[in-house]
Amino acid sequence: MIDTLGVLETAALLRELTAGLIGVTDFDEALGQLVRIARDAVPEVESCGFTALRAGEPAGVAASDPGRAELDDLRYGPDTPALAAIRRREMISATDLDRESRWPVWTERARALGVHGVISAPVDVDEQVIGAINLYAGGAAGLTTRHQLTAMLLAEHAGLLLAAVRDRQRQAAQADQLDSALLEEGVVGQAVGVIMTQRGCPAPEALAVLRSAASSLDIPLREVAERLVRTVSRPRDN
The missing domain is CATH 1.10.10.10 (Winged helix-like DNA-binding domain superfamily/Winged helix DNA-binding domain)
Structure with missing residues (x-):
């Protein structure tokens, strides 16, 4: 039987993500688009977040569900699936938080917010910015191996798109500086x-x-x- 999140569905997700970010020049706006598209396109995923680090320090978050934004925010505690994914440079998966012991404080908060499972995949943006995309499930039969594959592909594609956004942002800033110099x-x-x-x-x-x-x-x-x-x-x- 063909998996319900097969090749065509994943390709459609990546196309939608490309269309949503292709013309964006603001990095925070791009992160917002990314988490909303992922939440809406991936079955069984109730919410999606992104944890960003710049030069090794927390540099912001994006959340499709503002009520769960703290789960992506390292200021609430560094012991999280997102930071584990970033540090180890590999995908982190916890499909049943009722049986999870790796991040006790974070897990307690997540369960209180109705999260049952999480997948965090590292995202390489450029030499200064790295991060992790976090997929959250609320149901007991939420995240499976097909979601892990989707998260891996999503993270790789998102890294390329976000790098392009950062480049456009830098070019826009340089153009503004040039304009200011010309006006003077x-x-x-x-x-x-x-x-x-x-x-x-x-x-x-x-x-x-x-x-x-x-x-x-x-x-x-x-x-x-x-x-x-x-x-x-x-x-x-x-």
Whole structure:
């Protein structure tokens, strides 16, 4: 018999995850998308969380169910399945928390929140950020070996997508820094001021107009700015 979470279902999950994260530039937003998609797409999983570390220190969490967010948060205690997965660089599974003794404090909290089983899979994002994706089941017949395989594939795919998000975030930050430098630069800043006055628009929009003109004319941005400033500075005939 074909497993109910077979190849097609897993492929659909990964496609949905890719579609959900492909254009995201904010890392926290990406984590939120990730846990919601995983929760909705994986059968028997009631909630999903993500534990992130940056440079070895807790760097935030994401939870599909805010009421269970503390289970992913290392500030509530470091002895958790997520941290075990991160430290050992392998998937951690506990299908019956009633019989679990590895994380007594965490397990007590999890059971109080209606969690019966957990799978935590390590996620490598980049040289600074690592984490674990955590799948939680509430029923007694919750997590099986098919969920472990799904968690492994999900973690690997999520790592690639989150790395791309981090890269886009860095590029956006660099672009913002470049824009700030350009706006402070003499002739470009003057040209931006002219466009802002003419169009009644904010500086970023004015800079975008200037860039668009430079691209259309196929000439450097500074030259376009110089032409504009010369044009508005030229004395008019009476």
